Amino acid sequence: MSKPETEDIEMTDDNKIENVEGNGAENEEAETQVDRTKITLLPGATSDGFAASFQIIDEDHTLGNALRYMIMKNSDVEFCGYSIPHPSENKLNLRIQTYGGITAVDALHKGLDDLSDMCSHVEEVFSTQVAAKDYSTEEP
Amino acid sequence: MSNIVGIEHDRVTNTTSTDFPGYSPDSVGMDWDLEKFKKTFKLDIKYISERTANFDLIGIDTSISNAFRRIMIAEVPSVAAENVYIFNNTSVIQDEVLAHRIGLVPLKVDPDQLSWINKEADEKDKFTDDNTIVLSLDIACTKNPNANSNSTDPDNLYRNHKVYAKHLKFEPQGRQVELFANNPVIPCDPNILLAKLRPGQEISLRVHCILGIGSDHAKFSPVSTASYRLLPVINITKPIVGKDALEFKDCFPSGVIDINEKGEAFVKDARKDTVSREVLRHEQFDGKVKLGRRRDHFIFNIESTGAMPPEEIFFKSVRILRNKAEYLRSCPIGNLN
Secondary structure, eight states: OOHHHHHHHHHHHHHHHHHHHSOHHHHHHHHHTSOSSSEEEOSOOOTTSSEEEEEEESOOHHHHHHHHHHHHTOTTEEEEEEEOSOTTSOEEEEEEEEOSSSOHHHHHHHHHHHHHHHHHHHHHHHHHHHHHTOSBOSOO | OOOEEEEOSSOEESOSOOOSTTSSGGGTTOSOOHHHHHHHOEEEEEEEOSSEEEEEEESOOHHHHHHHHHHHHHTSOEEEEEEEEEEEEOSSSOHHHHHHHHHTSOEEOOGGGSOOOOTTSOHHHHOOTTTOEEEEEEEEOEEOTTOOTTOOOHHHHEESOEEEGGGOEEOOOTTHHHHTSSSOOEESSTTOEEEEOOTTOEEEEEEEEEEEOTTTOGGGOSEEEEEEEEEEEEEEOSOOBHHHHHHHHHTSOTTSEEEOTTSBEEESOGGGOOOOOGGGGOGGGTTTEEEEEEEEEEEEEEEEOSSSOHHHHHHHHHHHHHHHHHHHHHSOOEEOO
């Protein structure tokens, strides 16, 4: 996985720039803003990391089902499923098992990257077509 | 595997997506491929009017288009009344009912011009010119001195006896005087009836409007409806001619089936079909027609409440889904306990 590495490097570069420009306190604040509760690892992960369950908070079927689809579109993934354990808790459980080619975390990250790539393309196509104005403005 | 959902008289078949690697021996190469997606994905805008949009998303999975639909309804922010401060209400409509009605009035405000309320902030610092729109409603009903003496028509007898959404007056605060100079906040539909009055009754109140999302309260939803349906497919497997053809045509909404010069029925525009399955109730068409829907062809219909153009609502839904993915990607995976 080369992509996450480059992103990491970019992140640290940004931090450096902030350090030069702003003061240290600002940077510290940015670090504490990292959301450590958004996604957690649930018990039941294998020690090799090829199978794991995650709990994501404040998400529902909107992201859950789309992400499940994207993760399943990966031939290294043996199984992916999600559930909302209880409808009145805003929690989303996601299970990923791979064949052993990649870790469950990598499969999750790839799924998220693919999902945002796809959204970018949909947005691009829609904006070019809206800008082209090649459609009726009257409701038939 | 075919991507047509079969529709029979008492069941649907082939409903779930199977485009996953490992699903079957011939699904090798079904891996996610952005370049392949770029080639197969098609978007076809049918029309975009001021309030509604109709377009087709082709070559995309249900889970994704359903996410767009759900986000448009519940997660695209818009502005609505949150607090109503009632100074005087002598009308027959109760304060809380009136407040609820005012809350549901869609307002013409660009949501990007407001910032989010800080819920934790102290009550007196919570509302600023940056995050709150103030509207006021001051109306009193009086007798019409020039009324026709034998008239029983309230429109003729009274003045201001109907309180409409248009009576809500925008009161720009601080920097809003400049910001909203050219586009003052008004209700999208001026003639929504809020209350009725009789001479001597009056209403005086102030409304604070804030940014919110539909999952918190339906009044914040920017759409009245946002829905999709799958493209209907009608497959005539054996020719239908003569009197049968006319009867066949009548089984569908007008414009779906036409009859050619040889008297044979043909599918003119399956898109107009409602898939009522009426044709499957007629014995003479048994085995002559197959109904279905294309699983990867979504016909979206979006109706805006008026605050935003419908295409902008769809744009925002796509961006929100991407932001969700990117945000989750940036979060470190914590350990429970």
